[in-house]
Amino acid sequence: MTDTNSYSAATEVASTITRRTRWERARITLKKAPLTAWFGMIVIACYVFVAVFAQWLAPYGEADSSFAAYAPWGDGHVFGTDQIGRDVFSRLIYGAQNTVGIAFITTILSFFIGGGLGLVASIDQGWIDQLLSRFVDILMAIPSLIFALMLLTVFGSSAWSLILIIAVLDSTRVFRITRSVAVNVAVMDYVEAARLRGEGLGWVMRREILPNIMPPLVAEFGLRFCFVFLTIASLSFLGAGLQPPTADWGSMVRDFAGLLQFAAFDLKAGLTPLLPAGCIALLTVAVNYVVDWFLHLTSGLKD
Amino acid sequence: MSNDSNQNAGETGEILLEMRDVRIEGWSDEKWNPIIKGVDLTLRRGEILGLIGESGAGKSTLGLAGMGFTQPGCRITGGSIVFDGVDLVTATETEKRALWGSRVTYVAQSAAASFNPAHRLIDQTVEATVSHGIQSESLAKDDARILYASLSLPDPETIGERYPHQVSGGQLQRVMTAMAMSSRPDLIVFDEPTTALDVTTQVEVLLSMRKIVEEFNTAAIYITHDLAVVAQMADTIKVLRYGQEVEEAPAREMLESPKEDYTKSLWSVRALHKETQPSDDIVLSIDGVDAAYGRGLKVLHNVNIQVPRGRTVSIVGESGSGKSTTARVITGLLPPMSGQVTFNGEALPPELKGRSKDQLRRIQMIYQMADTAMNPRQTVGEIIGRPLEFYHGLSGKAKEQRVLELLEMIELDESFYDRLPSEMSGGQKQRICIARALAAEPEVIICDEVTSALDQIVQEGILKLLMKLQEKHGITYLFITHDIATVEAISDEIVVMYMGEVVEQGSKDQILTAPFPEYTELLLSSVPEMDPDWLTKLAEKRGQEA
């Protein structure tokens, strides 16, 4: 007989991953984060801070129009005042709360609808899946900005109809991605093992599938947030989004657009429309940088 | 083809490839890790060297390095690789490219993925020969058809006009051999060329590969994890482990008197044998089952299988024989079109939904890939604890206590309680899966190819554990496998399946001794044996019969 008695299962060596606590792992990954990701995280933190504490940070009220219209930069108003005499700087700060807040709520709602249905479809893989998938195909055949414009014409542009319409339209994308990643997990033997054990749908969804599709969904949340944020800003810019006097970056760009032609005479005035536009661009850049790094991390772990 | 074009033809016995102290590293886990830790290799003209080792031994990396090729994410950090006077470590890309496809060629494991789906087989066969200017296209194509014929491909005149998806896996593998031979290279690297094939197909491919390599006296490096296969092909065998050489010896000598214990462990499963015990107490019975996926083709035809209590019944067959489908019917994942499954004398409801918790508990399943059979986000405690909680209502301390007992039963200590699947080796993971099945306290465990993804020595450990558990707890196993050595090691009874039908069922001794029905004979005789002359004898025998 061969000398295999020295063999013991417990001491069997293999290329296993060293065990580390969650904190240690997070610290190590953060240490190795590239500059772009750090930049993104810091910018996002600043936006969150400004959005949460807007009331305390803004020097003047959101709709306070008690100043002279089109006041220049400086002189009590850092970025001057707008066409009806509201402080631009204050409105930029409130804009963080409104624009970012609404985009955030919309994205969360869209994930609840799309993610939930996507999970159900991936487990069912029968007629519910077919029905949902075909329905989503049809909704996605209409460009979402166009669809949103049409629906806003019909339902009117209140903040809530904006949130609902964008969330429903965007949830089609969330449905697609959730379904496609969840289908890959749903065919795993451990899901079959759970079904053979007799576990119910709820357990399989929450305990077996959801924890394993979180990384791609988190990345997708970042991307969807950017998309929703840009869509809402575009709609507001087109005049179909948030309505005055709510301070909102998209509509502020539109209000100031006319100032651009004075850039040759007064550069600061000409730059005013770029302030809200820049606020929008900076946040999406920041989120994209963080998501890009996160995607790189999670795809690297698979190899 | 004349040998004129092979301007480098040299004397047999002259050194062709010389590797000295080769070191290769791979990038993973954010750092460079050694894969090959200083290996020497000498290959003479016309010689066939078998490179053997288990997963992670670095045999493919070393084989490719023999061509001067490193896969993306790998780098050569030391040593020299001299091919016919050229050092491939320092050679430029252009110099190496001049060798690849003309003097050194490659046969990959997955033929289906290694052929370009957009081009005809014959165009791909002669591509390198023509682009290196070795032969004109029409001459090379004529030669390719001759090669197809000598590799016993069907319709050698026209098969080259087909596209890769239009021929079978075994045929593709032979076309790839023709492709490697087209330029009459000095060296062919075969990288696990038959691993993905069924045994009966493997025999044909091995025979034709060996014939053609002998015909042109080409040197070859043959990489595999199967010692019995390499013994048929190679003159010399080199055993690798963890990127280092264990030993090297002529094939015959290696099989007869291996020096190292590790080498012996490479066929450890073959040393196992179980004495069969007859039994009439049938616990599970499958009667007249027909089954199909969706509205598609019927995959099971009137399957009848009797499983005696406390025994091991093995279902053997090649891919597509319906053995896994039978398991799905028993578990209720695939309700049969007709027929029924009887358990303890009671008919089981055909659908999973119709079965009671207790019925589900009594039949458990263990999967081939332990990796995918465990939720990567759950710890061992959660994985084994769930059936305890679900079926037996255990919780808290009692549950933890029972999990520790189960860990002891599978010969693992309590330090495993908090581990995640990614923190265990392949064999340990499979043991956890066994513990999860045991936790339910089942009567029958269906084992679907549970050892085929594991290294031999680990397989042996798992099989011994399963037998020990059977003796102690009287568990019945339904063992699905394609590996005859495993069948020999653990079964009491054997069921042979082919194309969705049961060819025969009987006790192990009865099935494994002559006379055999035609298919069983083909299947059994195709399993490579630890005898360097096995393939030769088989070819003679089949040649006589034909």
Add this chain to the structure above:
Amino acid sequence: MNLIIMTILKRLALGVVTLFFVSLIIFSAIQFLPGDFGEAVLGQAATEETVAAFRRELGLDEPAWRRYLDWVGAAATGDFGTSFSGRASSGVDRSRPVVEMISSPLKNTLFLAGMTAIVAVPLALFLGITAALWRNSIYDRVINAATLTSISFPEFFVAYVLMLFSTLWWGLSANATGINDADASILDKAYMLILPSMTLTLVIVAHMMRMTRAAIINLLASPYIEMARLKGQSSLRVILRHALPNAWAPIATVIAFNLAYLVVGVVVVEVIFAIPGAGKVMVDSVASRDIPVVQACALIFASVYILLNLAADIIGIVTNPRLLHPK
């Protein structure tokens, strides 16, 4: 060959079915309008007769399926009904047919989109393929960082930055109002549309380049590409002979996806630069709640979108060797 024709026919049928449901959704939008919209359109002072006449003209007294068939049948022949605007409470009807309102703007829109596509598609494919070939090089990293930044910008940000540059230094005109002048040549029109087209190009190229790069890298990871390298083939030959024949389907998908994106991007850009195009017409109609015009625009944009995706799928089908050479 039959297999491929069958596959294409199936895909075409699916396109028709999709278009049917899309038209149904767009049509039913009008059903959700508040009941008194006749008054809303005609004004508070509208008499009961004019409102009734208006309702009759819309066919609101007919069953919904009948109205749908009439609408979709007319739309198929290019008749999208009459606009809501220009109607007065007095019953005087100065409203114009929708077709008249959108046909000339649509030409401008297609001109702008086409002009952008001609520049953007080859540029993006070139950048994407080269970045994939030299991946992880400095070139790749720079392009990656630049495109990641640029896809994050809303169109109006890019547009206003370009406008600022042009008013300050370039002296380019951002005035496109003359685009409908009868004596404006194609070159004149192109000159007027340089800034909007640049804006769209910047946004589209970034998206398309990233998708092309990902598709090509995915393709280059195939074992048959490694096999071709191990046959000693030159890099160029590996790309042209082994990667390209299998790349048509993913590249077509990328192009179609981005051209469809272009259709949407056009709306915002037209508003920024005040270009009299279909997107601008749609946005103006949204503001004035001119439902027939909005519906017509939505249907046209959706059809273009569906057609583009259909085209990409058909290219994928006809270049798939498995379908071209069935067993």
